[in-house]
Amino acid sequence: MALGDAILACLTERPMTGYELAKTFDNSIGFFWKADHQQIYRELTKLRDRGHIQGREVVQSGKPNKLVYTLTPDGRAALRHWAARPSVPASIKDDLLVRLYALDSVDVEPLRTDLMARLEHHRDRFARYERLLNKRFPQGTAPPADVGKLLGLRIGLAHERAVAEWCEEAIEALSALTSGAERSNVVPLEENQRENKG
Numbered sequence: 001m002a003l004g005d006a007i008l009a010c011l012t013e014r015p016m017t018g019y020e021l022a023k024t025f026d027n028s029i030g031f032f033w034k035a036d037h038q039q040i041y042r043e044l045t046k047l048r049d050r051g052h053i054q055g056r057e058v059v060q061s062g063k064p065n066k067l068v069y070t071l072t073p074d075g076r077a078a079l080r081h082w083a084a085r086p087s088v089p090a091s092i093k094d095d096l097l098v099r100l101y102a103l104d105s106v107d108v109e110p111l112r113t114d115l116m117a118r119l120e121h122h123r124d125r126f127a128r129y130e131r132l133l134n135k136r137f138p139q140g141t142a143p144p145a146d147v148g149k150l151l152g153l154r155i156g157l158a159h160e161r162a163v164a165e166w167c168e169e170a171i172e173a174l175s176a177l178t179s180g181a182e183r184s185n186v187v188p189l190e191e192n193q194r195e196n197k198g
Contacts, residue, residue, distance in 0.1 A: 003043045006033045008052060008071060008079040015056075015070040018044055028149070031129075031156055044069060052078050100170070112174045119167035126160035129153055 006029050010021055021044070022037040035043075047053045052075030055067040071079070096114060099106055133140075133153045142150040 003033070003035050003039060004047050004052070005079065005082045006035070007040065007043055007047060008075055008082075011053060011069060011071045011075070012079070015068045017066045017068055019066075021069065027132075028152075031125075032152070047075065050078075051075070108174050108177055112171060112178075115167050115171045115174065119164055119171065122160045122164040122167060126157060126164060129156040129160060133157065 006025070007021065010016070010024050010029055013024070016024060018041050022040050025035065025040060044053065044055075048055055048069075051072055053069045054072055055069050058066050058068055060066060096111070096118065099111055099114075103111070133150075137146075137150050137153070
């Protein structure tokens with residue numbers, strides 16, 4: 001997948017300015033396809049040059065004019081063509097996993113500290129996905145046009161839960177390796193959620 005395909009997918013919702021697109025990206029597709037705002041703006045120019053999107057200038061008083069981008073028929077065709085191709089499973093490149101692989105040759109405490117930070121990161125993302133799911137799909141169902149978005153949120157929740165649980169397991173295992181170390185004070189995700197709700 002290329003960044004252009006992700007942008008075309010975002011623009012299927014509605015016409016957007018580059019700023020609106022970048023913000024939408026940050027709160028949706030950006031969860032599983034990273035791009036900074038400058039990359040998005042550069043890609044918009046390429047998509048416009050290819051005829052996949054068009055920009056319409058909107059005059060604003062007291063503010064700079066803005067460009068609102070919409071998909072063209074060629075852009076919709078390019079998106080359909082891209083979506084019809086087989087996907088490529090994502091590969092994992094994670095330096096933490098490489099360090100764990102070499103556990104017998106590295107210091108355990110920095111890894112344990114790193115895992116604690118990872119755990120918090122994934123718990124935070126889990127909570128964010130959960131808030132989005134409850135806000136956008138309070139009944140747990142979606143109209144046909146939003147089923148893909150609901151499924152994306154559900155896989156995000158499942159992934160973040162699985163990684164958080166793995167971090168808990170790894171922290172416990174590393175804590176057990178440390179001679180004379182106190183037992184870890186990691187609270188499992190389910191208990192952590194109950195505390196936050198109560």
